[in-house]
Amino acid sequence: MEALIVTLSTPAVGALLLALVSNVTAAGWLNLMLSGLSLGGSVALALGVLSAGPLTRHGFHIDAFNVYLVVLTTLVGFTTSIFSRPYMLHVCAQRKISQRHMRLYHSMYQVFMLTLLLALTIDNLGGLWVAVEGATLATVLLVSLYRTPEAVEAAWKYFILCGVGIAQALFGTVLIYFAAQHALPDPSQGLTWTVLHTHCESLHPTVMAIAFVFLLVGYGTKVGLVPLHNWLPDAHSEGPTPMSAVLSGLLLNVALYAVVRLKMLTDGALAGSDDPHMAGHLMMGFGLVSFLVASLFLHRQRDIKRMFSYSSIEHMGLMTFAFGIGGPLATFGALLHMLVHSLTKSAIFITVGHAAHIAGTQTIDRIRGLIRTQPSVGWGLLIGGVAIAGFPPFGIFTSEFLVLVATMQRWPWLSVALLVGLGVAFAGLFRHLHPMVYGAKPEGQEPVPANMIPVAVHLGLVLWLGIASPAFLSHWLDQATQLIAGSGLL
Amino acid sequence: MSSVLPLSGIAVAASLLSGGIALFSARLGRTAAVLSFSLLGVAAIAALVAGSAVLVTGATLSYELPLGLPWLPWRVRIDALSGFFLVLIGAVLMAVVAYGPGYVRQFEHGHNSFAVLGGFSGLFVTGMLLVIVADDAFFFMVAWELMSVSSYFLVAFQHENPANRRAAFLYLLMAHVGGLCILLSYGILAGFGGGFAFDLLRTAQVDANWATAAFVLALLGFGMKAGLVPLHVWLPEAHPVAASHISALMSGVMLKIAVYGFVRFTFDLVAEVQWSWGVAVLAVGSFSALLGVLYALMEHDLKRLLAYHSVENIGIIFIGLGLALIFLGTGHRLLGIIALVAALYHTINHALFKSLLFLGAGAILHTCHERDIQQMGGLLRRMPWTGLFFLVGCISISALPPFNGFVSEWLTFQAALQGFVLDSGVLRSLLPVAAAMLALTGALAVACFVKVFGVVFLGQARSRQVRHAREVSFGMRAGQAWLAILCLLLGVFPTVMVTLMDAIPRQLLGAGLSQATAHGWLWLTPVSAATASYAAPLVLLAVAVAWWLAAMLLRRGGIRQCDPWDCGFSPPDPRMQYTATAFAQPIRRVFGLLFHIDERVETEAGIARHRLRVDDRSWGLFYEPIVRLVQGCARQVARLQSGNARAYLGWSLGTLLVLLWIVS
Amino acid sequence: MDSVLSPAAWLLAGIQALLFTLAAPLLSGWVKKVKSRLQNRRGPPLLQPYQNLWKLFGKEALVAHTASPVFRAAPYIVFSSTWLAASVIPLIATKLPTAAVADVIVLVGFLALGRFFLALAGMDVGTAFGGMGSSRETLIAALAEPAMLMAIFTLTMTAHTTNLSSVVDHTLESSYSLRPSFLFALGAMLLVAVAETGRIPVDNPATHLELTMVHEAMILEYSGRHLALMEWAAQLKLMIYGVLIANVFFPWGIATELNLGSLAIGLAAITSKLAVLGIALAVSETVLAKMRLFRVPEYLNLALLLALLGIFSHVILEVGA
């Protein structure tokens, strides 16, 4: 419990503190240290949960499913803060933003981390909603931080679309609460997930089905499922790069986490009805469409960050699809994919940030010869691209392999669609990546100070996960699989 | 015997370490290159020894690695087939190790550091070794893609060159798609077998239609890597642009790994083969062989030309495999074994002579900085050793006795000629047609290598840098010599090799090829002594004796140097020589239908220029439509992102309504 | 394999090979003579080819200074490989041990090896004509070789062996010798033989007209003993095809026992068969005109078609029946 308090209170306190610190350099370091502290707390929390089993107290619930996401969130938050410090100093030095905005940035960074952690750990669907909405609100100002017309437009779209989406999710939450009023012994606990989960068979199936639709559309908007994804590429491309890294690496995960938790409830409620896998089928449909459409979108990108945000949509689609299939294998694959995708994608966004600094633009056509200009950035981007495209020995291959295998077992014909999507996505990604990293160094392009340690750490972890999934992690994920799919793999 | 696994482990570790050491080349300088190549040498020797030990004893060894997923650990197994390919890798790698240090000297200065080249070379070799020893589909795929990705980086190595970038992209794309096909085919088998370990796949009771589906996917996947027409387009792009010792590894070994995968899949993992598969493989193989050699004839870039010849030879290998499948599918196991051995024999032969030729091309490139054969000429006098070894390679690849290429084609012909045992008249007539295609291919290959050797090494130099070419360093020559000697040995002592390979059919198909060597080491009698026999050592002896006799008898009389006569015209200058284009022109006209020919005369400022482009037809037929389709879809899909926030909200509303309608 | 161990058989094989080599110029002399007669000329004496060879052997060899070692090695290789090919073919007797050393596919391989070096030699000096000859030679060979192999395959599939000696034995023993497949194969073989030996209508051995020559273009730079070897090899090749046609399709008369009587009969038989073939060749060369180069592929396609028909009629009509 102490560990949880440390984990959660650090960003809360940090947000207030950073709102006051006006020294830009100090704020960067403070941000880094706070994130590190939070990481420490979450690791302690994870160790505790691993040794003592799920923790359900004071309105918080931590089990195998969310504890690894908590660690992942704090880890990516920490490494991104390492990257963010010199990066934002550079941005500040270029006079793109003022010191006041830097204060806003750092403070909101912590608020964002807080809302994510809250959304993951809280045992209350209402609280979950509040936290996810809070995450939107915290980041929306960061998206428009640069105040360019594009940034304002992106932020507006982000705000309005996610706002509408999240409102729909709230309606779904209300419906669940409504259903719970007639099913639970203590109706006032009608939003507590653990209680709902134990009584989910008695929830009214139709209400739950309607509720799930609202929740899926609502949280699905945040996951970036096609055709609700429109905000995502805009927000990712126009915001500061550290924000893109955490949005893609973390926020999408958290939204998907919410969908999966709610799917567990819906599946329980619909178990006896005539369409028990409705939730799964909807998710599969959304996932597949997102996956295929995003892979096609990759072909037409002109902005490097937009391109990788479509790649995020693609991968989120794959995960949604996998969770939709259900069953231990697909679920395990999806959980692993969540992990490796976050690590890889945030590493890529960090690299992309450096690349954009080197070229002075985010336009793909004008980023050239990165390997010659700054080998570490060029290779980082290339290897990140290889990893995200699903080549072994990186972990994404492992998770995609599992998902594919599960698909072949349950829906053999859909695996063809998946394979086509993977091929199209790969072509789309690499046709843009190639000219950026390779080739001669353009005139006047100079290296920038870049800290590639976070990238190395992330890609190293992904590589490790691809070669040998450590036993403790497998058990961890397996427990989560048991929770979600009903049976484990091991 | 117990040392085989540790030895293979040493091979893998040494190659991995070689890559690792190369990364420090910035600090260690030339030492890194030498160390890195020595470690590759260790890997080569270990692979050679381990592989031959397995082949000699016919044993099977397996081991489980503490890597991979907890319930899907990486399993290693070395059997005769793996052993054979270990030997293949080891043999070619030896040559590359000798050749490499001299060749990479040119990369010491300039942008392209040895770190990248050496690092990924090590990984590449590691990947290939791991594919050979993998014993479950997951590990196989990991190793397979490791091989693809690391070779992709090697193709992209000199990336200032747009051709390299394009080739690398195309290569990785096709490797990716191919890998996915392979994965899917394993998936089908695993669906019936209940798991991904090869043992489970072997025992899977696969429904015939699904087995065919899996087979087609495997053919696509492995065929894409092997370079079967029309999946070959990456090959002539990627192989030429890589550094030459890497081209040798890619063309000589990596394509063979694809053959390994295909053989492992069809002859080992699939329980019941169907003869109809064999027909498909035979057809694809025949077309690959013929089109490969025809495209090669039209090519003037030496390395591209060699790459197209890889397509041809892979086609010949697949003709053998197709014959094997037909015979096995119709219950003629012995003949199937002959065809399989023929295919595998050609596999190792091609590995040897194609690597040899690529190393030769690399030597020329190294000293002349030229890949266009139209600029070469007369190199034999400037680079006598390279020329000699290249000639050996040319003779071998043209399947002329007494070198190795002939033996495997001879075996393939022998298998094809046994077609009369088949019941179906259609099949019976198909086999001779395939044999005719093979014959046509062989004759065209002779034409092509006459062109290559004639234009490159004979005649007079056509450009300045070629005129100043010098023989390459000892190490580079030694690498070529090793392969040339192996080419000759495999050509002269086929019985030794067939005896060694006997363990493979014994393990895969439960019977050996003992009658092939029943009459002693001198005689190769694949079916029976009465049907066909070939005594390669005697042939070599006879050639030698005939030559010696002729030379002895004709010793008298001197030799006088003079100008060329050329029907009494003035002494010809280099520009008067027959060019490669001219040489290939009759064939271009005869087979014009198969090429995409763009020939025109352009008049510019009063000077008329004749322009000629001969391209592969498969681009226009197969690839451009796919590209257009994807682009078109992407354009349609992009309308989703119209930029209008109200439209986006409309999507949200619409989605909600549709979903509500669905669930209600 | 039994014949392999018998020294007498080896001796006979050696004699046959020697005979083959020595008789080759005679055959081309014979063809020339008959042709001259048909054209109402007296023609050179029958033994003129021997005289030519002898003369050339005695002469100094001129080698262009642009030539490489391949140029000097090529005549020896071409000659020895052609000679090896000849030694595999039963001339007067079957059960040759050499036929077991190298079967009919190896024979084609030997011929190809010779052609490979012949074509290289053509390109070696770096003249305009040499390359042209090599290019045309390889084109013709590329198209002729499959047709020839198909024709041979028809025979070998009938006999279930690729050992030429056994093929001849099989045809002799078999009562069913009037096969449609043989007819087609013979047709194909005749067409291929004309193309491969460089006779009219594909090539004209008597011409030195720059634009039409094929074989002569390749050996344009040769002189002295090198030229002699090349010429001899060409004569050998003519003989090879003649004997192949004569003994494989019409094997009657060839010695199957190793005694003097039957050997004598065999010698007489092959002599008369070759004489007849020579007359046929001379007649056809007199009647026909040389084709344009790009008509040659059509001509060889006809050969391939015949060979294919042969093999199809074999696998469909004869095996299934």
Add this chain to the structure above:
Amino acid sequence: MLQLSLTEQIVSVLSAVVLFSSFALLAQVRLVAAVHAFAWQGALVAAVTALMATVGSEPHLYFSAVLTLGLKALLIPWMLHRLIRRLALDRHVETIPYPALVILFGAGLVLFSYWVVLPIERLGFAATRNVIALTLAVVLLGLLMMVVRRQVVSQVIGFMSMENGLFLAAVAATKGMPMVVELGVAFDVLVAAVLFGVFFLQIRESIDSLDVDRLNRLTEAETE
């Protein structure tokens, strides 16, 4: 015939009026009038909340009622009003393409909502079911308003009216959510409202207009 208690009848009637106010919002072309209609809608929701608090003796609902009244009926309308004046949009009249069609579509949405909640009948509390249908319709109408209106301010009003629908659902169907959640929701709405204000200014600054259709720099479709 359904037997409904008086409270249920009043709740139903008030909810129906809320629905009507949604239509009013949908059709209202003048911004100031729309803000007023929105304020009335907020007041109605607050009234329902207070009613539920009295009937169900749920004291925390009183708090909710006050909060709603303060926030939805007073504070946010006041802020919007001020912004409208500051941005000089008092006399702005928006053109809605095909207004009749929009209203018809809105009516269709109401029907659709009824159809969707029809299977909930089995639970046996018909009134709540109707309320859910009504609130669902309010939410959908709010969304529809956002789709058809080009004015940023109208979009915000549509958004807020969606929130009203949600809140009404929570109150009428379930007697209010737990207090913490409601506080959180209210806080989020407040922050959202403030952010909207910030955005008005930013958008005005960047495109010199408040027409969302002109926010289309980030398009990927091909421009014909």
